[in-house]
Amino acid sequence: MSTPSRRAVAVTVVAVAAVVAAVALPLFQPWRLFTDTVVDEALPGADPISMTTSSAAPPTISGDRSGTPSSGATEAPGKTQSRGPERLSTGRFITHEHDTQGTASIVRLADGSRILRLEGLDTSDGPDLEVWLSDAPVLEGKAGWHVFDDGRYRSLGQLKGNRGNQNYPIPASVELADFTSVSIWCNRFNVSFGAAKLLQV
Template sequence: MARVRKVLGRPWGIGLVLVAVAAAGFGLYWFQPWKLWQDRTVDEALPAAQVTPGPAEKEQAAGTTPSVAPSSPAGPRTLAGGELISHEHATSGTVKLVRLDDGSHVVRLENLDTSNGPDLRVWLTDAPVKEGRAGWHVFDDGAHISLGKLKGNKGSQNYTVPADADLSRYSSVSIWCDRFDVSFGAAALVASGL
């Protein structure tokens, strides 16, 4: 204890303590180790199809025709999908590229289970999905679209694809850690037979 007082009594000792405290604070902010023990579960339903009234329903609403059942919506359609594989962290679940009834698109993560981490994003990319360490860093090498922050590290979630995105350019989805430039997990998008 006397030795600690002796070090702190010197000007360089106080500087050393301040540097150590600043380094510890930065390390906690940057790595956020508490997230390894915290899970966030988000369970969203697939956006529902909207019923668009046809001519018969419009006439019925105007009171000019007898009662007619509304047209059934086309509903969401899965265009492509795949299973998530693990990269930097154990990751599992299913990814689907879904066209909604209104023509918009979402990337849907179903039964996602991965580690929580700092600054996780959902990326739609043109990179091939590779097993093991070879696949950890490939997703920022080519074209990619960030669909936003990962809502939760567990559950089922929807991410809106920008309307102007050329979906023919993208072949995979990555759970990307933007802070450390590494994929937690990824899935190749294989065209659906529907």
């Protein structure tokens, strides 16, 4: 029986490597370890933090063109001023498979709807990342990597970006009391990049 030539062996190795690369690269997407997607969304209904103007005079905010402040109430009798966003619970992210920082908060808006608000998020980019509400405990280290699909969970959709401030609407049908944590969850490998325990404010 003849021994395969070095050329034949080399061709076989190259062919196998090409097949492995064709399968592994789309699956693992290793280049995403070096990419960032930054999203910076404002908190709905929140007042601006600051105002700038090129005029020496302060900007006029009310509808009074005289420039003098109004001493009376601006709302009709019997109406109450709408409330701004209210944080119901909040927590700080801890690292799981990938270094993760930032905070997660459940916020009730003035119209009664709820959002999950991520602020200062900084984690790795990755394939098939979602934002999950879960009833799983937030555990340090590898013990906490895979627990978030063991019990009750609710996906709020694909992660918009691995860095920044982001809002995720919470459906009205979701009972907030059922969920005590948030995870940046990688569906492809069933692992948490990072998670936060939600504590009532």
